[in-house]
Amino acid sequence: LIMTAAVADYQPKSVAEAKIKKKDSPGLTLELIRTPDILAEVKGNFLKVGFAAESEDLVKNAKQKLEKKQLDIIVANDITATDSGFGVDTNKVTLIDRDGKVDSLLLLTKIEVADKILDRVVGLIKHR
Secondary structure (H helix, E strand, O other), X not given: OEEOOOOOOEEEOOXXXXXXXXXXXXXXXXXXXXXXXXXXXXXXXXXXXXXXXXXXXXXXXXXXXXXXXXXXXXXXXXXXXXXXXXXXXXXXXXXXXXXXXXXXXOOEEHHHHHHHHHHHHHHHHHOO
């Protein structure tokens, strides 16, 4: 199971039963609650790969997510980098597996990054 992102981190606490008319409400406050973490909750005898978008303590925070969600691999993205990640065709990620192996990849195309992730997945499957 490879999950690249959460469906949503938050959801509205309540939903209006009917359309809210502008004339009836000069302003609104939207209260949000956390959504369930699907990747953390899914169980089974299969490989789990997750992603972590981080702005600080990349490896430390990614390792914590790997352990908390009981993942086999986590792909950590440094979202502060301007030449990789969101909005560009390249990415520079760090792959961390459950055995503690940490590989910081060079700047690659996203297709090359996907290949590296799949190579790691295949390697773990072969050693199961």
